[in-house]
Amino acid sequence: MEHVTSADGTPIAMHEVGTGPTIVIINGALSTARDAAEIAREFSDAGLRAITYDRRSRGDSGDSAPAAPEREVEDLAAIIAASGPDVSVIGHSSGAILALFAAGQGVPMSRLFLSEPPFRFGEDDPAPDLEQRLQALVDDGHPEEAVVLFQREAVGLPEPFIEQFRASPAFAQIATLGRSTVYDTMVTRRASTPSAEMREVTMPVTILRGVDTMPILVAAASRLAEMMPDAEFLEVPESVSHRMDAEATARIVAARLAG
Known part of the structure; x- marks a missing residue:
């Protein structure tokens, strides 16, 4: 590296x-x-x-x-x-x-x-304030909640899938990437x-x-x-x-x- x-x-x-x-x-x-x-x-x-x-x-x-x-x-x-x-x-x-x-x-x-x-x-873009809400969760020390919100509103995953993933061992590692959801939301909105x-x-x-x-x-x-x-x-x-x-x-x- x-x-x-x-x-x-x-x-x-x-x-x-x-x-x-x-x-x-x-x-x-x-x-x-x-x-x-x-x-x-x-x-x-x-x-x-x-x-x-x-x-x-x-x-x-x-x-x-x-x-x-x-x-x-x-x-x-x-x-x-x-x-x-x-x-x-x-x-x-x-x-x-x-x-x-x-x-x-x-x-x-x-x-x-x-x-x-x-x-x-x-068509069917996420809510205009999604990146602000994601950033607020990260700023408040809740990157895992930003990941969940991103999966729900940006990706559109169904709730049962989100809850199953949240209970899995992999979630702890993914949760550290909460801040990155702001970037992904921004670039996909800008270039929808x-x-x-x-x-x-x-x-x-x-x-x-x-x-x-x-x-x-x-x-x-x-x-x-x-x-x-x-x-x-x-x-x-x-x-x-x-x-x-x-x-x-x-x-x-x-x-x-x-x-």
């Missing part, structure tokens, strides 16, 4: 494995670089140099106030600048929204892969509908979607593909339940970077 310094001075932790064409992996909500270790190893085995990083307010990365999507764009730009020329990016879930948002802001990428981005296109700058990025774009996934993600991927007619759209049968299959995704990415 090493740290790069973002534009506002925040340290961002990054990990590297493998050699070959470089691919930066951006995780989704309530996850850290550790959660991308398996797919990073598969990328490495496929002949790629895989870089994972802790998005700010997660894992070994720092944070600064106030939260804003632009800070995450600067973080990604710092990771790419430290990784050398010809860097491609793959983002999953909210990480895919962040990746396309950053590309639209001019962050240099050779190629972009978007895995099941949860664009809402302005992809802007013209996002839709008109010039690098090659591949949109990935599992076959067995949530209906909102099926609709979002199809709609995004219609809005970006030059993008490649691929269904990945091995990816299920909003999880990227590491081996299948590595095979797809490696084939395109090799070409």
